[in-house]
Amino acid sequence: xxxxxxxxxxxxxxxxxxxxSGPAGMTLATALHAAGKRVLVLEAGGRExxxxxxxxxxxxxxxxxxHGLDYSRLRYFGGTSNHWAGRCRPLDAVDFEPRAGIDGTGxxxxxxDLDPYGAAAARILRIPGGFSDEPLAHGVERLExxxxxxxxxxxxxxxxxxxxxxxxxxxxQANVTGLSTGNGRVTAAAVQDYEGHSAQIRAGSFVLACxxxxxxxxxxxxxxxxxxxxxxxxxxLGRYMTVHPHTRVGDVILEAFDPEAESFFAxxxxxRRELGLLNCQxxxxxxxQPDSRARALAYDLACIAPGIGSWxxxxxxxxxxxxxxxxxxxxxxxxxxxxVTLSSSAADIFGIPAPxxxxxxxxxDRRTVRESLIxxxxxxxxxxxxxxxxxxxxxxxxxxxxxxxxxxYHQMGGTRMSARxxxxxxxxxxxxxxxxxxxxxxxSVFPTGGHANPTYTIVQLALRLxxxxxxxx
Numbered sequence: 001x002x003x004x005x006x007x008x009x010x011x012x013x014x015x016x017x018x019x020x021s022g023p024a025g026m027t028l029a030t031a032l033h034a035a036g037k038r039v040l041v042l043e044a045g046g047r048e049x050x051x052x053x054x055x056x057x058x059x060x061x062x063x064x065x066x067h068g069l070d071y072s073r074l075r076y077f078g079g080t081s082n083h084w085a086g087r088c089r090p091l092d093a094v095d096f097e098p099r100a101g102i103d104g105t106g107x108x109x110x111x112x113d114l115d116p117y118g119a120a121a122a123r124i125l126r127i128p129g130g131f132s133d134e135p136l137a138h139g140v141e142r143l144e145x146x147x148x149x150x151x152x153x154x155x156x157x158x159x160x161x162x163x164x165x166x167x168x169x170x171x172x173q174a175n176v177t178g179l180s181t182g183n184g185r186v187t188a189a190a191v192q193d194y195e196g197h198s199a200q201i202r203a204g205s206f207v208l209a210c211x212x213x214x215x216x217x218x219x220x221x222x223x224x225x226x227x228x229x230x231x232x233x234x235x236x237l238g239r240y241m242t243v244h245p246h247t248r249v250g251d252v253i254l255e256a257f258d259p260e261a262e263s264f265f266a267x268x269x270x271x272r273r274e275l276g277l278l279n280c281q282x283x284x285x286x287x288x289q290p291d292s293r294a295r296a297l298a299y300d301l302a303c304i305a306p307g308i309g310s311w312x313x314x315x316x317x318x319x320x321x322x323x324x325x326x327x328x329x330x331x332x333x334x335x336x337x338x339x340v341t342l343s344s345s346a347a348d349i350f351g352i353p354a355p356x357x358x359x360x361x362x363x364x365d366r367r368t369v370r371e372s373l374i375x376x377x378x379x380x381x382x383x384x385x386x387x388x389x390x391x392x393x394x395x396x397x398x399x400x401x402x403x404x405x406x407x408x409y410h411q412m413g414g415t416r417m418s419a420r421x422x423x424x425x426x427x428x429x430x431x432x433x434x435x436x437x438x439x440x441x442x443x444s445v446f447p448t449g450g451h452a453n454p455t456y457t458i459v460q461l462a463l464r465l466x467x468x469x470x471x472x473x
Contacts, residue, residue: 002162002170005191008199014040014169015473017189017203019176019218022079023455024442024462025209026154027124029168030161031466037473039168040201042191044175044210045076047155052194053173056348059213059355063338064405066243066359072409073211077172078155080211080409081455086148088127088456090118092279094269095331095450100276102364104240104334107447108419108428117463124459126152139271140379143264143281177350179206179222181230185436192350204473205437207465208415212241212444216340216414217355219425219432219440224342232434233422238340238414241357242332242449245365246407249328249373249394252284254386266451267375278364280330280372281451326373326388329408329451333364340414357411361400370394410454415444429468430461437472441465 015037018029025041033039045053053076059069066072074082091111098106122129127146134142162170171191178190180200189201208215216238223230223237231237263284272279332338338360342353370390377388393401418424421433426445432438441462443454 001165001167002172005171005174005193005197005199008171008201012040012199013202014038015203016040016205016207016469017042017201018207018209019189020044020079020209020211020214020442021077021154021158021170022081022209022211022442023084023154024458025079025207026081026158027459027462028207028209028441028466028469030158031463032470032473033161033168035466035470037470040203041162041168041170042174042176042189042201043077043079043170043172045074046172047077047159049074049076049082056175056350057214058346058348059357060343060346061357061359063358063360064400065403066357066405067409069213069355069357072411073213076155077159077170078153078157081152081154083409084148084152084455086125086151087453088122088125088146088148089143089452090114090131090460091450091452091457092269094272095279095448095452097273099278100273102276102278102333104336105278105448108417108424114457114460114464117460120463121456121459124152125456126150135268136265136379136383138379138382139267139375140265141268143266145264175350176218177352178225179230179438181226181435184434186438194349205439205469207439207441207469209441209462211442212411212414212446213340213355213357215440215442215444216241217342217352219415220340220342221352230435230438231425231432236416236423237425239336239338240334240416240447241338241340241359241411241413242334242446243359243405243412244329244408244410244449244451245332245361245369245404246327246329247401247404248325248391249282249369250326250377250388250390252324252326252380252386252388254284254324254380255384265376267372271375275371275375277371278331278333278368278448279451280328280369282373282376283327283329284324326376328369328373330365330369330372331448331450333362333368334413334448335360335362338413359405361404366394366397366400410443410449412443412446412449412454415440416447417445418447430465439465439469 021043057070093111096107173193180188341356346354380386415425
């Protein structure tokens, strides 16, 4: 059932109110509906894109360059899944572990806690599931990704469910502007549309599923309105934001290259544990460069590494030698200074301050990709299949390259999950510490992000939350 805000009257009551209709919110809502719960989904946008709704996502980026906040996110039915490319992969088991010498790492749950939801997540995302990486040699493995086919769009694909008379309830253009709280519970959500209509929504539980930046922004605003009584230790709120750095890290010369297949490589878990590294994926997916490019690389390498230069020249014109860029996507180190704050000078049309995203690199961000590339280069050399030339910004530790944080729209953190209230915003079951019926789901709860696209893990977390929330409703 799809209702407009005026159709709710002054108040409306449900078992659960889910704020957001992207992968997290839609997965949770449909699972709870299947469990027989009265579910309301509030979507701030309409069925289609509109400038009026998208304008609410405007914000500021400070620090290193990143995408505009109203460009990397979409604010209409289906959320940012509307520009999802469909690539899927679970996090690795080591991604959940504390990494030696790197503060802020470690989840309060393990991969085995999400594995039971892998098959259901695969069905939702239309992928085969059952991921299997290929061990190679010298601590390197070839990674498997899967692509959603046909590509899932969480808006149009799920619209018929809401149009059915017995389906969950959907309210479009419904912007949550406040939470009423008392005795450790949220009692109602204040909602407004763009025409000035308003309603008070009552529910047994409330779940924010708006994406990492918006979850943080709304909780920061609601906590300020509650004079700091909504989120205990609210100095953690909005902090430890991460993205997936994505940039060129070097060039590779290979004896063989399959232009029809993307190749993704990473260090295996044992090697990463040994080196104390975060996760890093290296891709060789662009077409080989012309022979002249390989010759130029050979000249350069002959000056600084004669042995490597000789290896290339011996094969030039005799074997198939290809030159290609190496593009890395890796796990940004947790840093409390990478955060979302509220603007002191800009607000949206509902009076909620605009977000300010602070992003910068730290030495661990460089070390992770540098050491990963060195080991990958050693693998190629020892197997006799290629050579790597490292980009200068890694080899001489110059400034991070321009746009090193761009290329991905993967915002994570801000409402991180923790085993103790003082270390995060939500508990291992995604309930906000200190509140009995307020939950957060999505990439904002990630303590760290691995290198994998977050959508698969987001869907797993939403299914796990549905299992835990349904008996409480």
